[in-house]
Amino acid sequence: MKRRTRTAVLSLAAFSLLAAACGDDESSSDTTAAGSETTAGSETTMGSETTMAGGDCAEMTPVKLQLQWVTQAQFAGYYAAIDQGIYEQMCLDVTILEGAVDIVPQEVLANGGADFAISWVPKALASREAGANIVDIAQVFQRSGTLQVSFADKGITSPSDFAGKTIGNWGFGNEYEVFAAITDAGLDPAADVTLVQQNFDMVALLEGEIDAAEAMTYNEYAQVLEATNPDTGELYTPEDFNVISYEDEGVGMLQDAIWADGNRLSDAAYKDTAVRFVAASLAGWAYCRDNAQSCADIVLAQSPILGASHQLWQMNEINKLIWPAADGVGMIDQAAWDRTVEIALGTKNLEGATVLTAEPDAGAYTNDIVSEALAMLADMGIDVTGDGFTPIDVTLNPGGE
Numbered sequence: 418m419k420r421r422t423r424t425a426v427l428s429l430a431a432f433s434l435l436a437a438a439c440g441d442d443e444s445s446s447d448t449t450a451a452g453s454e455t456t457a458g459s460e461t462t463m464g465s466e467t468t469m470a471g472g473d474c475a476e477m478t479p480v481k482l483q484l485q486w487v488t489q490a491q492f493a494g495y496y497a498a499i500d501q502g503i504y505e506q507m508c509l510d511v512t513i514l515e516g517a518v519d520i521v522p523q524e525v526l527a528n529g530g531a532d533f534a535i536s537w538v539p540k541a542l543a544s545r546e547a548g549a550n551i552v553d554i555a556q557v558f559q560r561s562g563t564l565q566v567s568f569a570d571k572g573i574t575s576p577s578d579f580a581g582k583t584i585g586n587w588g589f590g591n592e593y594e595v596f597a598a599i600t601d602a603g604l605d606p607a608a609d610v611t612l613v614q615q616n617f618d619m620v621a622l623l624e625g626e627i628d629a630a631e632a633m634t635y636n637e638y639a640q641v642l643e644a645t646n647p648d649t650g651e652l653y654t655p656e657d658f659n660v661i662s663y664e665d666e667g668v669g670m671l672q673d674a675i676w677a678d679g680n681r682l683s684d685a686a687y688k689d690t691a692v693r694f695v696a697a698s699l700a701g702w703a704y705c706r707d708n709a710q711s712c713a714d715i716v717l718a719q720s721p722i723l724g725a726s727h728q729l730w731q732m733n734e735i736n737k738l739i740w741p742a743a744d745g746v747g748m749i750d751q752a753a754w755d756r757t758v759e760i761a762l763g764t765k766n767l768e769g770a771t772v773l774t775a776e777p778d779a780g781a782y783t784n785d786i787v788s789e790a791l792a793m794l795a796d797m798g799i800d801v802t803g804d805g806f807t808p809i810d811v812t813l814n815p816g817g818e
Contacts (some may be wrong), residue, residue, distance in 0.1 A: 462570025467531030474508035478690055483514045483522040483531035488720035490731035491635060491673070494536065494557070494713040500715045504789045507693040523551050523676055532678070533694060535801055536673035538754070540590045541759045545781055546773055550679035555695045555747035555780035555790070556754075557702065558738045561669030563594050564623065564638055564662040567629035574659050576602040576666060582628040585615035593772055595631060597668035597764040598661070607767060619644070629661075635734035639727055643813040652815060669758040672738070675747070679780065688786070694744065696790035699746050703799055706740050707807055730795075733808050740803030745795075747787040 419707040459687035471563050484492050495513055498504045499562045504511040515529060516522055526534035534541075538553060545551055565584070567573040573582060576598040584599075586592040599606045606612060615630055619640045622630035638660065646653045663669045675695060681687040705712035713729040723731070739746060761772035791801050 431759055435484075451521040452509055456718045467535070468487055474505075477505075477508055477510040478511050478691075478693075480511045480533065480694055481514055481531040482511060482694075483520070484516045485520075485522045485535050485536040485537070485673075486516045487722065488513075488515055488716060489636075489723055490716050490728050490735055493705045493716050493732055493735065494702035495535075495698055496701075496715050496719060497708075498697050501701065501704055503697045503700050503704075504694075507697045509690070509693060509697060512696075515783050519525055523549060526676055526678055527551055529678075532690070534676045535673055536676055538592075538674055538757050539593060541674070541676055542758070542761060542777050542781060543590065543772050545777060551676045552679040552682060552780065553674045553749060554677045554682075554691055554786040556671060556782075556787075557675060557698075557700070557747055557751070558671065558673040559740075559742050559746075559753070560738050561594065561662075561664040561672055562634040562674075562734065562738050563591075563663045563669065564632045564634060565595065565598075565629045565663070566632045566638055566641060567659050568622075569657055569659050571628050571659070573629050573661070575661065577604070579610045579629070580604055581609070583611040583613060584627075585613055585621055585627040585630045587617060587631055588614045590772065591631065592766055593760055593764050594663040594668050594670055596766055597760045600764060601666070601668060606765075612767060622679050631726075634662075634737070635731040639730045639734075639813060639817065643727060643731040643815060643817045645723075645815060652813065659786065665779065667756075667761060668799050670760055671749075671753055674749075677786070682783075691786050692789045692793075695747060695786055696793050699790060699801070700794060700799060702746060703794075703801070703803075705732060706736050706803055706806055709736060724814065724817035725813065726814040729812045730813055730817075733811050736806065740806035742802050745787070745791040745801045746803065747791065748780050749784055749787075 482495060488496070499513070500510055503684070514525070521538045521544070522534035523544045525531050527544065541551055541553065568570065579599055579602065584595065586595045593668060596606055599610055604610055613627060615627060619630055619637050621627045623641065623644055641653055641658060642655065643651055645651065646657065658704070675698065677691050678687070682691065709732045710729060713725070713732045716728055717725060742748065744750065758773065758777060762776065763771065765771055794801050
C-alpha cells in the first residue's frame with residue numbers, strides 16, 4: 418500500500434515505548450529469533466537483536482490479513498494502521514487480502530493462506546466445528562449491525578409483523594438473526610412468512626419485489642437513503658422506511674472479529690506477533706474513531722468502488738458498532754458470546770439446519786491476546802473504551818458519491 422501523509426494517532430515516542438516491549442519474530446517460523454528469550458507466563462518474545470528502538474526494526478515480521486469482503490470502511494481500522502505507520506512501528510509488514518463471495522476468510526486462515534482473518538463469529542464457529550482450529554482473539558465489533566428494512570407504508574415495525582409478508586435474507590449463514598427474530602415472535606418461518614433469498618443490495622426492496630430486506634447499518638441501509646424516490650425526484654429519507662434492529666430485538670449475533678490460527682498460538686513467536694498485530698489494529702480503530710473523515714479517505718484511496726459519502730456513512734456506522742467498548746475494544750463479552758452460541762445452536766433455517774450442532778469448546782476464544790494488547794495501549798494513554806465517543810453527522814449524496 419502506498420503510504421499517505423501521516424497525522425499519527427499516537428506519537429512516535431509512544432510507539433517507541435510500546436515497541437520496546439515487543440520482540441520481533443517471523444510469523445511463519447516455529448522458532449524464536451536468535452538471542453531472544455521467553456518471559457515466563459506471558460510468552461512474549463524479547464531480545465536486543467529483535468527489539469525495535471525509536472521506530473527502527475531489526476527486521477519486519479510479514480503478516481497477511483484476510484478480509485471477509487472487498488475494501489470498504491468496514492475494515493478501515495486495518496487500512497489506517499498501515500497508512501498511519503502503526504503496523505510498521507510494531508515491526509509488522511502487513512498485507513491485506515480482500516475477500517469475495519467465494520472466499521471464506523476463516524478457512525483461508527486455517528489452510529495457511531493468511532496469518533489472521535476477519536470473520537463473523539457464527540460463521541467462524543461453524544468452520545471450527547468442521548475442524549478448522551481457529552480462535553477469536555479480538556472481538557472488534559461489540560454489537561450487531563444487521564437490520565430488516567421496509568417501506569413505512571408496509572406497517573412492519575417488529576418481527577411479529579413479518580406474518581404474511583415476503584421477507585428477504587442473504588443466506589450464506591447471514592440469515593440466522595432473521596430466523597431467530599421470527600421464531601421469538603412466535604411465528605413459524607416455514608408457514609407464516611414467505612422467505613426469499615435476496616442479493617447483496619436493496620434492488621428487490623426498491624422495486625417492490627419483497628416487503629422487507631436484510632441490510633447492514635453501514636451499507637445496504639445507506640443504499641436506500643442514497644436512492645431517488647421516483648414520486649418526489651428527491652432522495653429517500655429515513656421517514657420513508659421502518660427499520661428493525663436485530664441487536665435491539667435481542668437476537669443480534671457477534672460479527673467482525675480477529676481470528677488466529679489455534680495451532681500456532683502455542684508458539685511464542687506467533688503469539689507475540691498476534692499481540693502486536695491486535696494492538697496496532699485496535700490503535701488503527703481508535704484513530705478511525707477520532708478521525709472518521711481521514712479513514713474514509715484512506716479507504717477511498719485504496720478502492721473507489723463505493724462513493725465518498727457512502728464510505729463516510731459506513732465509517733460512522735462502523736464506529737457505532739465498536740464504540741463505546743465498556744471493557745475495552747476487542748474484549749469478548751461473555752453474555753454476547755453466549756447469546757451468539759445459543760442462536761447458532763437453536764435457530765433453524767428453512768432446511769432445518771442450525772449454524773452449530775454442538776457447544777463450542779472453551780478454546781474457541783481467548784481474551785489473553787487482547788488483554789495484553791489493551792494493557793500496552795492503556796499504558797500509553799490511548800483511550801481503549803471510547804466512553805466519550807460521539808457519532809458525526811453524515812449527508813448521503815445520490816448514489817453515495
